[in-house]
Amino acid sequence: MWNYNPKKHGKSGPAWDVTVSDGTNNQPSAPATERYQHTHFSTKTKAGPTGERVRPSIRRSTVTLAALESEHPVMEDLYPSIADLSSGSFLDPDYVPSAEVLEGIEETETITRAERPLGIEFLNEILKLDAFKTEDNACEVCKVDSGLFRCLSCMDTRCLCQTCMVAAHEGLPLHRIEEWCSSFFRKTTLAQLGLKYELGHEYRTPCLFPAIVPDFVVVDTEGIHTVNMAFCNCTQGIPRHIQLLRQRLFPATTIYPHSAFTFRVLHLFQLLSFMSKVSAYEFYHTLARLTDNSGMHAPPDRYQAFLRVLREWRHIHALKRFGRGHEPEGIQGTKQGELALRCPACPQRSINLPPDWNQNLATCWLYRLFLAIDVNFRLRRLNVSSDRSDPGLNLGYAYFVDETAFRNHIDMFGKVIPEEEKSTCNNHDAVKLANSRGGHGAAATGVGAVVCGRHDMKRPLSVGDLQKGERYLNMDYFVLSTLTDDTPPDLVISYDIACQWHKNFFAQISEYPELLRPKQLERNILYLVPKFHLPAHILKCRDDFSFNFSAKVGRTDGEAPERGWAATNALAASTKEMGPGARRDTLDDHFGDYNWRKIITLAETLYGRLKEAVKARLEHVEEFIGYEDALQAEHSESVHSWRQIVLLWESDRTQPNPFSPTLRSVTENAVRLELARQEKIASAVEIRHDVSPSELIAQGLQLEEAQVRLQCDINALGSHSTDLQRTKVQAQDNHIQRKIEAWIEVQKIYMPRTTLLRTRMKTAVPLEPLYRLQRFPSISLPPHSGSTLLI
Numbered sequence: 001m002w003n004y005n006p007k008k009h010g011k012s013g014p015a016w017d018v019t020v021s022d023g024t025n026n027q028p029s030a031p032a033t034e035r036y037q038h039t040h041f042s043t044k045t046k047a048g049p050t051g052e053r054v055r056p057s058i059r060r061s062t063v064t065l066a067a068l069e070s071e072h073p074v075m076e077d078l079y080p081s082i083a084d085l086s087s088g089s090f091l092d093p094d095y096v097p098s099a100e101v102l103e104g105i106e107e108t109e110t111i112t113r114a115e116r117p118l119g120i121e122f123l124n125e126i127l128k129l130d131a132f133k134t135e136d137n138a139c140e141v142c143k144v145d146s147g148l149f150r151c152l153s154c155m156d157t158r159c160l161c162q163t164c165m166v167a168a169h170e171g172l173p174l175h176r177i178e179e180w181c182s183s184f185f186r187k188t189t190l191a192q193l194g195l196k197y198e199l200g201h202e203y204r205t206p207c208l209f210p211a212i213v214p215d216f217v218v219v220d221t222e223g224i225h226t227v228n229m230a231f232c233n234c235t236q237g238i239p240r241h242i243q244l245l246r247q248r249l250f251p252a253t254t255i256y257p258h259s260a261f262t263f264r265v266l267h268l269f270q271l272l273s274f275m276s277k278v279s280a281y282e283f284y285h286t287l288a289r290l291t292d293n294s295g296m297h298a299p300p301d302r303y304q305a306f307l308r309v310l311r312e313w314r315h316i317h318a319l320k321r322f323g324r325g326h327e328p329e330g331i332q333g334t335k336q337g338e339l340a341l342r343c344p345a346c347p348q349r350s351i352n353l354p355p356d357w358n359q360n361l362a363t364c365w366l367y368r369l370f371l372a373i374d375v376n377f378r379l380r381r382l383n384v385s386s387d388r389s390d391p392g393l394n395l396g397y398a399y400f401v402d403e404t405a406f407r408n409h410i411d412m413f414g415k416v417i418p419e420e421e422k423s424t425c426n427n428h429d430a431v432k433l434a435n436s437r438g439g440h441g442a443a444a445t446g447v448g449a450v451v452c453g454r455h456d457m458k459r460p461l462s463v464g465d466l467q468k469g470e471r472y473l474n475m476d477y478f479v480l481s482t483l484t485d486d487t488p489p490d491l492v493i494s495y496d497i498a499c500q501w502h503k504n505f506f507a508q509i510s511e512y513p514e515l516l517r518p519k520q521l522e523r524n525i526l527y528l529v530p531k532f533h534l535p536a537h538i539l540k541c542r543d544d545f546s547f548n549f550s551a552k553v554g555r556t557d558g559e560a561p562e563r564g565w566a567a568t569n570a571l572a573a574s575t576k577e578m579g580p581g582a583r584r585d586t587l588d589d590h591f592g593d594y595n596w597r598k599i600i601t602l603a604e605t606l607y608g609r610l611k612e613a614v615k616a617r618l619e620h621v622e623e624f625i626g627y628e629d630a631l632q633a634e635h636s637e638s639v640h641s642w643r644q645i646v647l648l649w650e651s652d653r654t655q656p657n658p659f660s661p662t663l664r665s666v667t668e669n670a671v672r673l674e675l676a677r678q679e680k681i682a683s684a685v686e687i688r689h690d691v692s693p694s695e696l697i698a699q700g701l702q703l704e705e706a707q708v709r710l711q712c713d714i715n716a717l718g719s720h721s722t723d724l725q726r727t728k729v730q731a732q733d734n735h736i737q738r739k740i741e742a743w744i745e746v747q748k749i750y751m752p753r754t755t756l757l758r759t760r761m762k763t764a765v766p767l768e769p770l771y772r773l774q775r776f777p778s779i780s781l782p783p784h785s786g787s788t789l790l791i
Contacts, residue, residue: 129157130184130185132159132180132185133159139159139160139161139164140158140159140160141158141160141161141164141168142161142163142164144161145161145162145163145164146161147159147160147161147164148161148162148179148180149161149162149165149177149178149179149180149188149193150177150178150180150185151165151168151169151175151176151177151178152175152176152177152178153172153174153175153176153222154168154175159180162193162194165177165190165193166190166193166194166195169190169195170195170204171203172190173190173191173195173197173218173225173227174218174220174222174225174227174262175190175222176222176223177189177190177193187292189225189226189227190227191214191215191226191227191228194228195227195228196210196212196228196229196230197227197228197229197230198210198230198232199229199230199231199232199240199243199244199246199247200231200232200234200236200238200243201232206230207230207231207232207233207234208234209233209234210230210231210232210233211230211231211232211233212228212229212230212231213228213229213230213231213258214228215228215258216228216229216258216259216260217258217259217260217299217300217302218249218259218260218261218262219259219260219261219262219265219284219287219302219306220261220262220264220265220287221262221264221265221268221287222290223287223288223290223291223299224287224288224291224299224300224302225291226300231243239254240256240257241253241254241257244257244260248262248263248264249261249262249263250262250263250266250309250312250313252302252305252308252309253305259300259302259305261302261305261306261309265287266309266310266313269283269310270310270313270314270589273590274590274593277570277571277574279573279574280303280306280307280310280574281303281574284302284303284306285303307582311393311581311582311585311586312393314393314585314586314588314589315393315394315585318339318394318397318398318588318589318592319331319334319339321339322338322339334397335397336396336397336402336460336461336484337396337397337398337460337461337482337485338397338460339394339397339398339588339592340397340398340399340458340459340460340461340592340595341457341592341595341596341599342457342460343452343454343455343457343459343595343598343599344599344602345454345455345602345606346369346370346452346454346455346457347367347368347369347487347488348486349486349488353367353488358488358489364490365490365552367488367490368488368490368491368492368552369487369488369490369491369492370452370453370454370491370492370494370553370556371450371451371452371453371459371479371482371491371492371493371494372450372451372452372453372493372494372495372530372558372559372560372561373448373449373450373475373478373479373493373494373495373496373561374448374449374451374495374496374561374562374565375446375447375448375449375466375470375475376446376447376448376449376565376568376569377445377446377466378446378565378569378572379446379447379568379569379571379572379575379576379587380442380444380445380446380572380576381442381443381444381465381575381576381578381580381583382441382442382443382576382577383441383442383443384443384577384578384579385578385579385580386579386580387403387580387581389579390578390579390580390581390582391581392580392581392582392584392585393581393585394584394585394588396461398460398588398591398592399449399458399459399460399461399462399463399587399588399591399592400461400463400464400584400587400588401461401462401463401464401477401478401481402461403580403584406464406465406477409473409477409512409516410467410473410474410477413473413511413512414473416511417472417473417476417508417511423500424499424500425497425499425500425537425538425541426536426537426538443580444465444466444467444580445466445467445468445469446465446466447463447464447465447466447587448463448464448466448470448474448475448478449462449463449478449561449564450462450463450478450479450482451560451561451564452560453492453493453494453556453558453560454554454556454560455560455598455602456560456561456563456564456598457594457595457598457599458564458591458594458595459482459485460482460485461481461482461484461485462478462479462481462482463478463587463591464477464478464481465580470497472501472504472508475495475501476505476508476509476512477516479493480509480512480516480517480518481516483518483519483520484515484516487518487519487520489519489520489521489524490520490524490525491520491524491525491526492525492526492528492553492556493525493526493527493528494527494528494529494530494547494556494558495527495529495530496529496530496533497529498527498528498529498545499527499529499537499541499544499545501527502525502527506522526550526553526653527545528545528546528547528550528553528558529541529545529546529558530547530557530558530559530562531546531547531548531557531558531559532557532559532562533559534546534547539660539661540660543657543659543660543661544653544657546659549657549659550650551650564594567594568587568590568591568594571586571587571590575587642658645658646658671697672694672697672698676692676694691746693750696743696746696747696750699743700743700747703736703739703740703743706736706739707736710729710732710733710736713728713729713732714729717729744758
């Protein structure tokens with residue numbers, strides 16, 4: 001039965017609850033209301049813990065009485081297990097733990113903001129942490145002296161005396177300590193409590209002749225600390241910076257160090273900069289605020305030392321990861337590009353290629369190397385320093401080319417290689433602005449790079465600065481430098497302007513020194529244009545340099561560099577103010593992390609692509625065979641001829657391209673131009689009007705597009721659309737209606753028969769929505785129904 005519940009009376013009208021009838025006729029019936037709240041209990045068969053029927057969920061909605069009576073005329077059929085409500089056996093133990101939860105639902109829904117109990121509980125507990133909780137002020141360890149000190153870094157919240165606090169932190173000098181001052185806790189340090197952190201000896205084995213350095217500054221993840229550092233000064237003779245390194249402290253200097261940085265703060269910043277691209281300035285001053293957020297007691301400034309140590313940290317760890325510490329030659333024996341992470345999925349001799357990989361000509365294409373070239377003008381550098389004042393630590397060891405050799409190349413061939421050449425394609429900025437300088441005060445206008453075109457990983461010795469625009473001289477050096485690494489003989493190179501760049505590539509190589517000349521033959525290199533950039537080229541380039549028309553390149557799009565730049569563009573703000581060496585080292589570090597993240601997800605990525613490729617291949621092969629069989633039935637000789645032409649072009653790209661269209665495609669603008677020419681010829685004999693026939697057709701097509709957009713907007717209106725949304729759609733409807741009416745008046749002049757057709761439709765078909773209104777373009781009319789220009 002339905003019972004009125006005054007507590008649930010809301011905006012939608014009175015609410016009614018379902019109750020179990022006792023079999024009498026004393027229950028009041030539901031009044032004739034338009035809307036009410038309806039609670040629906042699912043009745044799907046589901047065994048409970050004792051075998052009874054249980055419901056998995058409750059769903060509430062507001063419906064009309066008429067709709068419910070028409071859909072469920074018999075209430076007993078709607079709720080076959082409603083009698084179990086009183087016993088509680090309807091409850092699903094997996095969904096509702098107890099009946100008390102349901103009983104509290106209605107009360108929970110009516111709790112106001114001022115009656116929320118958890119907020120005050122959390123606030124009170126946090127305030128208790130700022131209170132002094134020992135009643136007798138005794139140390140909670142020795143019970144003798146006053147326990148006025150507590151540690152914020154430890155999970156232990158007890159208050160200890162000075163002696164016990166120092167003893168508990170003998171090996172933890174960087175913990176944050178607070179002291180109770182009768183009414184509040186104030187900050188203090190373990191150094192002020194008398195702790196001396198000893199170096200150079202085993203734990204709890206003090207040096208007999210320590211050299212105490214008071215107020216030694218240590219930067220850690222919890223702030224900037226001052227420590228009483230006790231260096232070993234006995235006969236062992238261990239240098240002080242070595243003593244610090246053995247305690248995982250990176251010294252700011254090697255001569256009488258007074259500052260150091262913990263390994264964990266350096267590692268934290270490195271990972272944080274990889275993920276969030278936070279600058280060293282923001283990170284360091286966050287630590288300073290963590291130490292003192294009031295500005296009253298600013299910690300010692302070690303920001304400049306932090307910058308220097310970060311560069312050394314990055315460089316040392318790159319050497320460590322690639323095993324340079326285990327080599328007899330050490331750092332000096334590091335080869336060019338040796339510190340770069342290579343793509344494990346790209347072909348590498350003696351690593352991931354079979355022994356006979358170059359013997360079988362039918363499968364050699366599997367071991368082609370895909371390279372993609374691009375530049376990034378956001379990663380510019382201002383003229384704030386020089387290589388002499390700020391040299392790099394990675395001297396061509398990773399992704400950036402060696403700066404000295406690169407500069408010599410620019411100086412030597414800058415005037416030999418032609419700077420400008422006339423483009424045979426569209427007016428691309430990369431060609432037009434190749435020799436234009438960047439913004440005022442820029443030492444580097446950006447960077448150019450060569451990446452793995454299939455897996456989007458930076459190649460070794462493939463990145464360098466741009467002095468002007470996208471000059472061939474720079475891009476040649478980046479490509480040839482990365483090809484000095486062990487690469488296979490067959491290459492696929494994609495570049496935004498490959499149609500222009502490849503023309504004189506091998507001619508210019510003959511001018512370069514022997515070290516830069518590639519081992520690949522010119523005929524073994526396939527030049528293509530990335531798919532997104534290809535539509536900006538002329539028709540011939542779109543046919544000759546298309547990935548879609550090239551065999552054995554898969555679904556490669558050539559846009560891998562663009563995805564890589566998206567991950568590094570956030571570094572532009574911080575790196576543009578760096579010196580040349582610091583900037584190259586920083587970008588090398590970020591490129592290495594980008595490659596590393598690609599490597600650790602490569603297996604999962606390739607596995608997902610493999611499953612998709614296998615499924616898609618079956619579908620495409622089936623469709624292709626069906627399409628070819630249909631053509632074979634009527635054009636068997638043509639199919640055989642086409643196949644031979646395609647195979648010939650794929651083996652020799654100098655042959656005629658079978659994908660080049662023999663007929664020019666017809667566009668809307670081309671049709672309008674032709675109609676305008678015909679109007680000029682026939683203007684003396686045809687009907688005269690302010691709107692020409694070609695303009696009438698163009699306007700009709702535009703109105704057709706407007707009708708489609710209107711239909712989409714109307715379909716997007718939901719049942720709960722706002723008045724503003726409906727107003728906009730109605731205004732759009734009125735605007736299109738007026739345009740169509742004006743267009744129809746002109747149509748009557750050139751196509752008079754449409755008036756008769758429209759009259760017949762009005763009598764036969766009821767009024768249709770505006771987006772279905774027929775305009776009778778000339779293509780749908782019978783002959784001789786209008787002007788000859790429209791037929």
